Amino acid sequence: MTKILALVDGSQYSQSVCDNAAWAAERLSAEVDLLHVIGRRDTASAPADYSGSLDLGEREQLLKELAEFDEQKGRLARKRGRLVLSEGAARLRDRGVESVSERLLSGDLVDTVREQESGAELLVIGKRGEAADFAKLHLGSNLERVLRGATRPVLVSARAFRPVKRFLVAFDGGPSVAKALDHLVASPLLKGAACELLMVSDKTSDPRLDRAVETLNAAGYDATGILEKGEPDAVIAAHVERDEIDLIVMGAYGHSRIRSYLIGSTTSEIVRSCLRPVLMFR
Numbered sequence: 001m002t003k004i005l006a007l008v009d010g011s012q013y014s015q016s017v018c019d020n021a022a023w024a025a026e027r028l029s030a031e032v033d034l035l036h037v038i039g040r041r042d043t044a045s046a047p048a049d050y051s052g053s054l055d056l057g058e059r060e061q062l063l064k065e066l067a068e069f070d071e072q073k074g075r076l077a078r079k080r081g082r083l084v085l086s087e088g089a090a091r092l093r094d095r096g097v098e099s100v101s102e103r104l105l106s107g108d109l110v111d112t113v114r115e116q117e118s119g120a121e122l123l124v125i126g127k128r129g130e131a132a133d134f135a136k137l138h139l140g141s142n143l144e145r146v147l148r149g150a151t152r153p154v155l156v157s158a159r160a161f162r163p164v165k166r167f168l169v170a171f172d173g174g175p176s177v178a179k180a181l182d183h184l185v186a187s188p189l190l191k192g193a194a195c196e197l198l199m200v201s202d203k204t205s206d207p208r209l210d211r212a213v214e215t216l217n218a219a220g221y222d223a224t225g226i227l228e229k230g231e232p233d234a235v236i237a238a239h240v241e242r243d244e245i246d247l248i249v250m251g252a253y254g255h256s257r258i259r260s261y262l263i264g265s266t267t268s269e270i271v272r273s274c275l276r277p278v279l280m281f282r
Contacts (some may be wrong), residue, residue, distance in 0.1 A: 001099070002030035005120040007113070007146070009036065010084040012159065013126025018088045019161035020277060021124045022095035027189050028121055031099035034088045035116055036081040038074075038106045078104065109142050110149040122189075123154045127271060144268075147252055147280060153183060154252075156271055156278045166194040167247040167279075170236050170270070171225075173199070173208040176251020180281040181212055184249070185219040193246075195223040198239055200232040233269040240274050248274060252282045 006021040008014040021032050085102040092100045105112050117123060125146055147154055167190055171177055184190060195216055199209045209225045216223035228235050240248065248270060271278050 002028050003120045004028070004030045004032045004122045004124060005035060005113070005117055005152075006032055006088070006124040007035050007037070007126070008084055008088045009126070009142075010080065011126060013157060014084065014088060015091060016157040016159055016161050017124050017126050018091040019095065020155055020157045022092050022097050023161065023163070024122055024124065024155065024189060025092075025097045028187070030121060031101070032092055032097050033101050033103060033116070033120070034085050034092070035103045035105065035112070036084050037109045037112045038077045038081055038104070039109060110145045113146055114149055114151075117150065117152050120152050121187075123150055123152050125154060125156060127156050127158060143271075147282075150282065153180075154280045156280060158275050158277045162246050162276075164190065164193050164246040166196070166243065166245055167249055168236070168239060168243070168245045169195065169197045169212075170232070170248060170250035171197045171199045171209055171212055172232075172251070173206070174251055176281050177249075180249050180251060180279070181215060183281065184216060184221070190247070190249075191220060193221075195221045196239065196243060196245070197223060197225045198236060199225070199227050200230060200235045201227060202229055203227065233273070236270055237274055240276055245276060248276055248278045250278065250280060252280045 004021050004024055006017050008017055018034075024030065025032050081104045085104060089100045089102055103116065105116075113123070123146070125143060127143065143156065147156075169177065169180065169184075184195075197209060197212055197216070199206060204227070206227060209227060213223050213225040226239070236248070239245065250270065271280075
């Protein structure tokens, strides 16, 4: 059976992650595997050098107390993780997902996702995590790490779920968006929704955009192509608001002449500033 891997951390985005996962599960006739990862910082105290500042007896007592504190933190983290998973599973079932599994694992997030994503059709993760600065709209650091390491398509959920009736493909002719088009043709995830392919370029026409529109229309989409000049992130954001776009599809790299070593700078800006979910491909 098709599997969706949904990452929940108990942040304000966890409910949206579950709602987006439920929507995708219905579209793909898939089961949802809920994953909560307990990282080292959730259970271990920061290391410190106490040599010279404490005598041997004081140092041993302090280390004993720190070990007991870390053990207590670990128990609380596991208890909280089970609660996060239980609430997420209940929300998914309330939204019609019949097959839901829960996984509580410890370790590095990216390594754990890489181990667990095998066989998954889609990863779903929140735009920002528990420690995010919502006032500054910073991307979660874990999100950037997952996007860099994931081999599957990643659906980055916005703060609130909205049904997908119209989506926009940020088209640049590169290999990442070509992979996105292949997925759109083969997958039922977005079939039936109206589609805009937006290319930001100084050209007046581009045969790559024309071919992409033809490909999607042949696959049953109602697709239109748009070619426009300007800065990619500003042009894309304007179209999202003006055309009431519900979802953005884009490659994790591209658009910018100078690429970020984490994710492409335009990609990062779109995910950061647009209040829409983003389906990303590498």
